[in-house]
Amino acid sequence: MLRKKGLIALSMVCASTLMAETLTIDDIDVNASIKTEVIKDIHGEDVKSADLAEALFKQSPSIFIVRRSGIANDVILRGMKKDNIAVTIDGTKVCGACPNRMDPPVSHVLTNNIDYITLQEGPFDVETFGALSADVKIKTVEPTTGFHGDLNLGMGSWGYQKAAAMISGGNDTIKFLLSASTESSEQYEDGDGNDFVGQIQREIDAGKVSPVFQFQEKYKDMDAYEKNTLMGKLFWRIANNQELKLSYTANRSDDVLYPSSKMDAIYDDSDIYNLEYVAKNLGNYAKELTLQLYRTEVEHPMSTMYRVKGASSELTHALTTQVDGAKLKNSFDVANHTLTVGVDYSLRNWDGGYYKDGVALAPKYFHSIWDVDTKNVALFVKDKIALGQLTLDLGLRYDDTSIEVANPAQPDNDYEDLSGYISGTYQMDADTELFAGFGRSSRVPDAKELYWISSPMKKPDGSVAAMTIGTPTLDQTVNYEFDVAVKKQFENGDVKFKAFYSMLEDFIAYNATKKMNRYENVDATVYGFELSGTYFATDALSLEYGVAYQRGKKDDPLEGERGTNMPEIPPLKVTSAVNYAWDDTLNLRAEFIAADVWDEYDAENGEQEIAGYGVVNLKATKAYNNFELTVGVDNLFDKTYAVSNTYKDLILLPTANPDDSIILMNEPGRYIYANLKYSF
DSSP, X not given: OOOOHHHHHHHHHHHHHHOBOOOOOSSSOOOXXXXXXXXXXXXXXXXXXXXXXXXXXXXXXXXXXXXOSSSOOEEEETTBOGGGEEEEETTEEOOOSOTTSSSOGGGGSOGGGEEEEEEEESSOOSSSTTOSSEEEEEEEOOOOSEEEEEEEEEEETTTEEEEEEEEEEEOSSEEEEEEEEEEEEXXXXXTTSOOHHHHHHHHHHTTSSOGGGSBOGGGTTOEEEEEEEEEEEEEEEEETTEEEEEEEEEEEEEEEOOTTSSOEEEEEEEEEEEEEEEEEXXXXXEEEEEEEEEEEEEEEEEESTTBGGGTTSOEEEEEEEEEEEEEEEEEEEETTEEEEXXXXXXXXXXXXXXXXXXXXXXXXXXXXXXXXXXXXXXXXXEEXXXXXXXXXXXXXXXXXXXXEESOTTSOXXXXXXXXXXXXXXXXXXXXXXXXXXXXXEEEOOXXXXXXXXXXXXXXXXXXXXXXXXXXXXXXXXXXXXXXXXXXXXXXXXXXXXXXXXXXXXXEEEEOTTOSSOOEEEEEEEEEEEEEEEEEESSSSEEEEEEEEEEEEEESSOOTTOOOXXXXXXXXXXXXXXXXXEOSSSXXXXXXXXXXXXXXXXXXXXXXXXXXXXXXXEEEEEXXXXXXXXXXXXXXXXXXXXXXXXXXXXXXXXXOSSTTSOOOOOOOOOSXXXXXXXXXX
């Protein structure tokens, strides 16, 4: 297993010596529209940690975090997660290798490398494979002309340390960017003062969790994680209307602790290779031609090494995944139409197996995901029609997907689908905008849902057996959805209201009551709304606010069950913030994030009631010449609370009594941090 830590360390030293500045993209409009939400300047604003899930949770009312560790957390958007939302990083598909979601796609890019993020909710993206109910488009910082740089040094509670640097330079022909960072943290403590070890011990003392899942004595003081990253970009303007973009990103995470799971990640490595060629104004029917080729690779071994259970015999589950992708698209204008046509291709390989004390288990029990290839070829077309105050958007996509598994005992699968949407945006007047749309989208089952085989377990008679958890006969999930929205601009602010009604056909749910083939198709309905806006009381004082609410029901109970609540549908969430610009150099911000009691949940599949909460975060930023100092405190009143539920689709710590609730992982308590940035 080849590691590239030496390269990262050397590049970190070089980049730290040169330093860099916050970069922006001048030729791309990234303003939010009535259909999308844009979270800007992640690189410049979110300095607390590299964890993107936390940044999104704080800034968008529609997003919840799935807390697994101090870093590498997952997100829920509109009550959907994992393959039900599509995540792309600069247009590339990055898939986690861990079937237990220890390395979700959003964990393979760090906040210090991100310029902005576009959240597109609903089935209104025909360019991206598997954008069932929403897609998250992450755009990293790009090179600029001249020579610029910044250096960030951060520290925080529980021994958090970070150093990040970026340099960018060049001219109108050649531009480059180099970014590198390193960070680490001890185990955070919740509001009760329990670190990771303490949260597990709390459940052991209550008789809920076996002591074999506690950390060994020699590992109890381990850091929660160490993470290093390197990103390099080279842009070459071949001609006035042609540009070639090359980029490479490496992420290296070591010893990431997951206290609510049975295993921890020994390391998590990812590499993103990306090539883009853009040509503009080649002719009447080639307004913008884009070719993209990419490869993403993830390597993820997780192990019981640090737990009491692993002292006598260590079990390792090691997995790799790779995505090769290509996209060719062309845009052109015909009368009042702007047309985009293209072809999209991706091939994902996913492979994993079990090792005992470093030796692969017998072939009968070795594989967890047995060398699965998911190949997708798609054609898509979009049309934007300008009709005065009304703009119509139409899209159509045809997908042909084949899934092949190397295990001769498991069947291959093939899927076809025609998806699309029609939507209209009406500019009622200069201050009022209306939107309505209907779409159909789909996503195929992944290799875990189809073919996953559990680790071997001893039966009461002493024999060993492994269970096939995946269900190889699953149908793809189809989403039929209506969306409406209104946006109103006032003299001193704005307000936006969005609502959706989603009818899911063959939603892929987890059935914990079954011994084998636990994934099951079921029809379901999810609906909800979001209200958000800003208010400028004075030139210096402003208010941001947001409210999001979702509900979901299965049409029928799963086999052997009685309940119909959809899993992972979070409760009502409220976000608000007050900003005050004391002068041109001092900015103050106070945030309030709250959620109602999580009392609508899928109890038969491991979920439980979670108390409501409200937390206050404070931040101040002071600029002086080329320096900028940010200080802040999150969870000011040191509240003890949890935000993510315990759906058994994830393997969490088992309870001694099956009727007991699974361990909830609490959020960090009071967290104080500071970041010093030097720019030139």
